[in-house]
Ligand SMILES: Nc1ncnc2c1ncn2[C@@H]1O[C@H](COP(=O)(O)OP(=O)(O)OP(=O)(O)O)[C@@H](O)[C@H]1O
């Protein structure tokens with residue numbers, strides 16, 4: 001019995017009706033000695049299963065701070081964050097690492113692929129951490145690559161792939177654990193316009209197939225791909241409104 005299965009059974013099962021993300025009055029104060037910075041000043045956000053949300057905001061508005069909290073890389077200094085029904089605010093480092101691996105798939109601007117490893121070995125990495133056996137890891141990595149349209153590139157190293165294809169490998173790696181949430185931080189920031197369309201097309205397909213996606217971006221064009229857009233300004237969220245001022 002693999003650790004992944006054992007731990008899944010032990011964990012509170014995610015129900016489909018439960019929000020994937022539930023932020024209530026989330027605050028983050030950085031304590032820089034004499035100077036405190038209130039980076040998040042009371043964020044409420046509900047993201048339902050299957051939603052595709054874009055978060056936009058200017059430099060210094062709190063995007064990375066919010067991203068770090070959503071990704072369980074940091075915890076709020078106030079308010080509560082429930083991820084797939086679990087309160088992450090009270091978790092220690094080890095529990096946070098576990099929930100990151102089990103519940104969240106990350107896609108970054110830099111693809112963060114290991115250059116010495118073929119695509120499928122990059123994709124299986126989260127499953128090694130999760131304790132799965134070799135045969136199942138390979139099968140699931142190949143299935144994830146097939147899912148992103150790269151079944152025929154499984155043995156290619158990152159340097160033998162285009163930028164868009166490398167980001168697809170990163171998406172496959174993010175999906176291989178079947179996370180509750182796909183968190184994408186400027187996923188098209190390093191891509192030319194045709195690869196950008198390629199990756200946005202893939203995210204749209206995943207969304208249509210039921211994935212829950214949160215996309216953080218500077219670019220209005222990219223944000224338009226999402227079904228819902230929120231803006232963050234000075235640590236506060238506001239919903240995007242269409243139409244004339
Ligand atoms: N570790 C830290 N210590 C102190 N203040 C910080 C820290 N990290 C961020 N801040 C401050 O918190 C606020 C929000 O920063 P954050 O990095 O979340 O912005 P951002 O929206 O990601 O900006 P950018 O688009 O430039 O990446 C800023 O005022 C920033 O100076």
Ligand SMILES: [Mg+2]
Nearest residue numbers: 060063064065
């Ligand atoms: Mg940032």
